[in-house]
Amino acid sequence: MPTLTRRTFLAGAAAAGGAAALHLGTRPAVAAPAARADRRRAVVIGTGFGGAVAAARLARAGVPALVLERGVRWPVRPGGDTFPLMFSPDRRASWLTPGPVLTGSPPAVWKPWTGVLDRVRGIGMDVLCGAGVGGGSLVYHGMTMQPSAATFAASMPAELDFERFDRDHYRRVESVLAPATIPDDVLAHARYRSSRQFLRRAEEAGTPGFRVPLPLDWNVVRRELRGELPASYSTGDVLYGANNGGKNTVDRTWVAEAEASGLVEVAPLHRATDVERDRSGRWVVHTERIDTDGVVLEQIRIVTDALFLAAGSAGTTRLLVKARAKGLVPDLPDGVGTRWGNNGDRIFTWTPVGESPGALQGGPACVGVRDWSDPARALTVIQAGVPFPVDLGTTTVIGYGIVEPRGEFRYDPVRDDAVLHWSQAHDAQLTRDIAARIRRIVGGDLVTGLLNPTLDTTAFETTTYHPLGGATIGDVCDAAGRVLGQRGLYVVDGALIPGSTGACNPSMTVAALAEYAMDGILGTDLGTVF
DSSP, X not given: OOOOOHHHHHHTTHHHHHHHHTTOSOOOOOOOOEEEEEEEEEEEEOOSHHHHHHHHHHHHTTOOEEEEOSSOOOOOOTTOOOSOBTTBOOGGXXXXXXXXXXXXXXXXXXXXXXXXXXEEOOBSOEEEEEOSTTGGGGTSOOOOOOOOHHHHHHHSOTTSOHHHIIIXXXXXXXXXXXXXXXXXXXXXXXXXXXXXXXXXXXXXXXXXXEEOOBSBOHHHHHHHHTTSSOOSGGGTOOTTOOTTSOBOOGGGXXXXXXXXXXXXXXXXXXXEEEEEEOTTSOEEEEEEEEOTTOOEEEEEEEEEEEEEEOSHHHHHHHHHHHHHHTTSSTTOOTTTTOSBBOTTOEEEEEOOTTSOOOSSOOOSOOEEEEEOXXXXXXXXXXXXXXXXXXXXXXEEEEEEEOOOOOBEEEEETXXXXXXXXXXXXXXXXXXXXXXXXXXXXXXXXXXXXXXSOEEEGGGTSOEESOOBOSSOBXXXXXXXOBXXXXXXXXXXXXXXXXXXXXXXXXXXHHHHHHHHHHHHHHHHTTTTTO
């Protein structure tokens, strides 16, 4: 294992750039891939929260569908090692890059592979996305949080009714993911020292903490703590995926239901490169079937009556921006690519001098503080354990909240891709609010503050795990995700949401919105559009 230092943790992502520089040689020539055509009634692009819900709902409605996923399947089992570890990554860790893309990973160089974490590079902001059947659910901690009525209203499109979501759609998601908070006996374990420290500091600061609901079987964590399984959750080693099973990722829930119906085919290692409307008004998905080294084996032209875009905010938005700019769907709404935000994501380190959080800190992120008194400036702060193999005296604190959706994807003809443009000025006020709240929690007075230094790592390594927007309701789509003026074209993922989900992790709201959208689509378009 590479030697780990605090400098490695704070600046390790620079290694990816160095590794990329070693990978600029010319690839050997390969034969032109074969080409074929395919015809499907419905096609879903992506297997994250939105795509998984859409696939399951199509199956329940009796609609045969093809689901395209660029990545591989990641089957997990107790005692398995499906995913690499954060501080000893290998080529499974990153999507077709020659080194790690995750901030803090030690330097490494390898032959590119269709790994689990993609870094979509932009100008002023990079987006980290899951790659594989299960999408973002593979690489997230699992914070399953619902906004309040007030924070929902402050961040979500006005066309959506919170009362209906609260009564119905959030409850559907809850029934599938089965989130549960950390039990007392697990929280009391030595591995969870950093979580207890945070809760104690929050209580002392007059801002009582809460336990974060997670879609996790805590008995798996107990088995890890007893030494019956190799550690994953109980050491916070989840950002490249969680080994041992126990987490209700969407490949194990909605996707599994869809495939079990016999009506839905999931096609891994199928990368959608462009979408187009043909002369008859049908949808064409230009698709590459690739191998795990990224070599294109086959070009497929898939024609469908109903196309569901669920490649995540970054993936869906890039497909739409490209389609408009290249004339493949020239009359897409002007708002395509706009009103994008990062959910206010900030990652801070916290180093409590004389009270180290220790090594191998328990996870996933299971405790936090809400400050929702002013819905327009609502924010949440979560403590997240880090799987340091040695004691560096440091842990991480994550903040997010409501941000103005001022980011934009613009087409770059040189890359033949849409590129995100963002400025840290867009979320500067929220960042100040998050930093102030963290300081109040970990060190209210001058002396205590000096003994509890914090560092905003996002200031120099500007990334987000929570991209939202780019095809928002009202600007690009109606409330059910129908793209305006485009019969049979739907968006069912986080691209519908303008930048924030009410000071909560987006996963629960994205899944609930997909359920809501599919209600409308299946209720009106089934049997007429497709």
